[in-house]
Amino acid sequence: MTSSAGTPRALLSVNGLRKLYPVGRKLLGRFGRTQPAMLHAVDGVSFAIERGETIGLVGESGCGKSTLARLIARLIDPTAGMIWFDGADISTMPARKFARSEWRADIQMVFQEATDSINPRFTAARAIADPLIRLRDLRAAALRVRVEEVARLTGLPAELLVRFPHQLSGGQKARVGIARAIAVEPRLLILDEPTSALDVSVQTVILKLLHELKQRLALSYLFVSHDLNVVRLLCDRVLVMYLGRIIESGPAVQLFAAPAHPYTQALLSALPNPGARRTRIALAGEPRSPIDPDPHICRLYGRCPRATDLCRKVAPLLQQIAAGRLVACHHPVDEMAAAGP
Amino acid sequence: MAWPPPDSRMAPLLAVEDLLVEFHTRSGTVRALDGVSFDLRHGEMMALVGESGSGKSVTAYAILGILDTAARISGRVVFDGRELLSAGEKAMGAVRGSKLAIIFQNPRTALNPIRPIGKQIADVLARHGNVTAAQAQRLGVEMLAKVRIPDPKRRAAAYPFELSGGMCQRVMIAMALACEPALLIADEPTTGLDITTQAAIMGLIAELVASRNMAMLLITHDLALAAQYCNRIAVMHAGHLVELAPTRLLFATPRHPYTANLIAAAPGEGAGLDRLSAIPGTIPDLRRGDLPACRYSERCERVTPDCRTGPLLRLDTADGRRVACRHPL
Numbered sequence: 001m002t003s004s005a006g007t008p009r010a011l012l013s014v015n016g017l018r019k020l021y022p023v024g025r026k027l028l029g030r031f032g033r034t035q036p037a038m039l040h041a042v043d044g045v046s047f048a049i050e051r052g053e054t055i056g057l058v059g060e061s062g063c064g065k066s067t068l069a070r071l072i073a074r075l076i077d078p079t080a081g082m083i084w085f086d087g088a089d090i091s092t093m094p095a096r097k098f099a100r101s102e103w104r105a106d107i108q109m110v111f112q113e114a115t116d117s118i119n120p121r122f123t124a125a126r127a128i129a130d131p132l133i134r135l136r137d138l139r140a141a142a143l144r145v146r147v148e149e150v151a152r153l154t155g156l157p158a159e160l161l162v163r164f165p166h167q168l169s170g171g172q173k174a175r176v177g178i179a180r181a182i183a184v185e186p187r188l189l190i191l192d193e194p195t196s197a198l199d200v201s202v203q204t205v206i207l208k209l210l211h212e213l214k215q216r217l218a219l220s221y222l223f224v225s226h227d228l229n230v231v232r233l234l235c236d237r238v239l240v241m242y243l244g245r246i247i248e249s250g251p252a253v254q255l256f257a258a259p260a261h262p263y264t265q266a267l268l269s270a271l272p273n274p275g276a277r278r279t280r281i282a283l284a285g286e287p288r289s290p291i292d293p294d295p296h297i298c299r300l301y302g303r304c305p306r307a308t309d310l311c312r313k314v315a316p317l318l319q320q321i322a323a324g325r326l327v328a329c330h331h332p333v334d335e336m337a338a339a340g341p
Numbered sequence: 342m343a344w345p346p347p348d349s350r351m352a353p354l355l356a357v358e359d360l361l362v363e364f365h366t367r368s369g370t371v372r373a374l375d376g377v378s379f380d381l382r383h384g385e386m387m388a389l390v391g392e393s394g395s396g397k398s399v400t401a402y403a404i405l406g407i408l409d410t411a412a413r414i415s416g417r418v419v420f421d422g423r424e425l426l427s428a429g430e431k432a433m434g435a436v437r438g439s440k441l442a443i444i445f446q447n448p449r450t451a452l453n454p455i456r457p458i459g460k461q462i463a464d465v466l467a468r469h470g471n472v473t474a475a476q477a478q479r480l481g482v483e484m485l486a487k488v489r490i491p492d493p494k495r496r497a498a499a500y501p502f503e504l505s506g507g508m509c510q511r512v513m514i515a516m517a518l519a520c521e522p523a524l525l526i527a528d529e530p531t532t533g534l535d536i537t538t539q540a541a542i543m544g545l546i547a548e549l550v551a552s553r554n555m556a557m558l559l560i561t562h563d564l565a566l567a568a569q570y571c572n573r574i575a576v577m578h579a580g581h582l583v584e585l586a587p588t589r590l591l592f593a594t595p596r597h598p599y600t601a602n603l604i605a606a607a608p609g610e611g612a613g614l615d616r617l618s619a620i621p622g623t624i625p626d627l628r629r630g631d632l633p634a635c636r637y638s639e640r641c642e643r644v645t646p647d648c649r650t651g652p653l654l655r656l657d658t659a660d661g662r663r664v665a666c667r668h669p670l
Contacts, residue, residue, distance in 0.1 A: 060536070061506075061535055169623060170393075200564075200606050200607050201606050204606045204619040205619040207614060207617070226535060227608075229610075232610075233617070267537060269540075270540035272539075272543075272563060272565040272569045273565065273569060273610075280540055280544070282540070282544075285491070286505065286507075
């Protein structure tokens with residue numbers, strides 16, 4: 001059983017994590033007094049990643065999944081909440097300082113667009129060497145040996161190491177991004193849409209590479225993606241995010257077979273399906289504004305086909321409905337409610 | 342101007358014959374399309390599927406006559422009884438946007454950023470329909486309502502940056518359908534959109550296309566999406582149309598090795614990672630002087646020497662399929 005706080009031995013555990021961004025000011029009552037309006041990008045998120053686990057984080061654009069990934073990678077500072085990595089609190093250290101800390105090598109990230117995330121003036125070898133120089137203080141021969149070793153691990157031919165990003169194909173750039181991230185032997189790898197820019201034939205190769213690397217290097221993954229089919233393939237457990245909150249989590253197999261949250265259900269039913277057997281559950285309208293959302297209204301209210309009066313009076317909290325399965329909904333989809341505790 | 346009426350409903354609405362497109366660039370001649378032939382009947386929905394660089398968009402742009410001037414084009418594109426490649430820019434201008442419309446891939450860059458969306462739709466109507474400016478404005482708002490943009494009257498005054506990606510794509514659809522075209526080309530209409538938005542947009546396009554008996558050419562890299570909405574699928578690879586078949590047959594019994602690999606590589610329900618197969622190699626550089634006759638031959642497991650030396654064989658089978666392969670499955 002996995003509670004929201006995770007087991008004490010969890011590799012990473014996150015509790016009540018929030019990230020708010022100020023966006024202009026809003027009027028407060030009369031007399032023209034104002035206070036900053038806040039965009040709630042990540043709003044009270046708790047979960048854990050066990051050792052050797054691959055967690056999928058899914059949701060639509062703007063739901064805060066990339067912000068959550070960046071918080072955990074400690075590229076940005078949280079507004080509130082705790083991040084524990086291997087028993088140590090890493091949430092209080094400023095991001096700038098974290099970049100030079102002992103933890104930096106432990107948590108590495110593979111970015112969304114390989115093209116934009118590799119310095120265009122660095123060769124592949126120089127890009128992979130960068131974290132080794134900064135974090136492992138490798139130089140000269142030792143550096144070259146390690147770069148070549150990592151290139152081999154990620155299936156990057158040695159003769160391509162002298163090339164610049166623009167001379168590499170999409171798949172090769174993806175390999176450079178992965179090689180650079182695993183070069184310093186991280187324990188947690190955060191993958192932010194690693195295959196979204198790739199063609200389907202290349203995507204398969206990269207997914208297989210990631211799967212193989214995880215076994216070989218005993219890695220744990222946080223896999224951020226909007227592609228549910230890819231998440232289904234790679235992940236043990238899935239977190240579904242909507243407007244800054246996790247609204248459902250559970251083992252991938254169960255969650256895909258019987259989604260409990262109406263949003264998860266709608267998301268899965270929107271997958272293109274050649275047989276078209278499934279009926280699509282459409283969500284009406286557009287998402288609510290993430291700017292100062294009313295804490296008493298369910299974030300899906302207004303789009304949800306199952307909504308009642310209760311949903312706009314009390315926002316639902318994550319609750320366990322079965323072993324390892326959490327749902328934030330007053331009216332979860334029936335089959336699951338029946339199979340609940 | 343007088344538009345020649347289709348002599349019969351049996352004649353295809355669009356016939357592309359032996360289309361060849363080359364771009365002369367400083368680094369050599371890019372053979373972007375070679376011998377592409379297919380046709381599309383009235384009211385039919387067909388998909389053009391392939392990986393990036395396979396020539397899907399070039400095919401669409403060639404049909405619309407909006408390729409770069411550096412392009413050398415040969416072959417025939419017959420639309421509604423008229424040859425378009427030899428038609429002058431003036432004649433094309435009359436067809437484009439009225440009888441033949443396109444939804445571009447990225448609505449944010451395709452829309453004019455400094456003109457209200459209602460005006461942009463009205464522009465299309467004023468250019469092609471016999472309407473006054475005031476009527477065009479009113480019809481523009483009606484079109485926004487038809488693509489289910491809430492509060493269309495107010496939204497007509499909005500600029501593209503004020504709308505979400507999904508809403509911008511709805512505006513593109515409204516523009517494309519404003520003059521009731523006979524053929525709609527949808528070039529990756531949902532790439533970059535969220536999956537729920539994708540489902541809503543594709544549902545909307547399919548509904549509008551079907552209700553007006555329009556034909557649609559859907560260009561996509563997503564086989565599953567193509568299969569859900571189209572009766573026939575044409576698979577492209579490196580500027581060749583390698584297989585064309587009714588959707589069900591294509592999935593049940595792919596004949597071209599590339600099609601089979603493409604289907605096997607797409608993650609979907611039930612398939613584990615170990616069951617997914619990768620397609621070896623990459624699309625060949627189309628600037629190469631020594632391109633083999635079959636451009637898939639260098640990635641193909643069924644290759645024999647004559648695949649390279651050619652010529653490329655195109656087989657038409659009795660069940661309405663076309664395969665460009667010497668050793669089909």
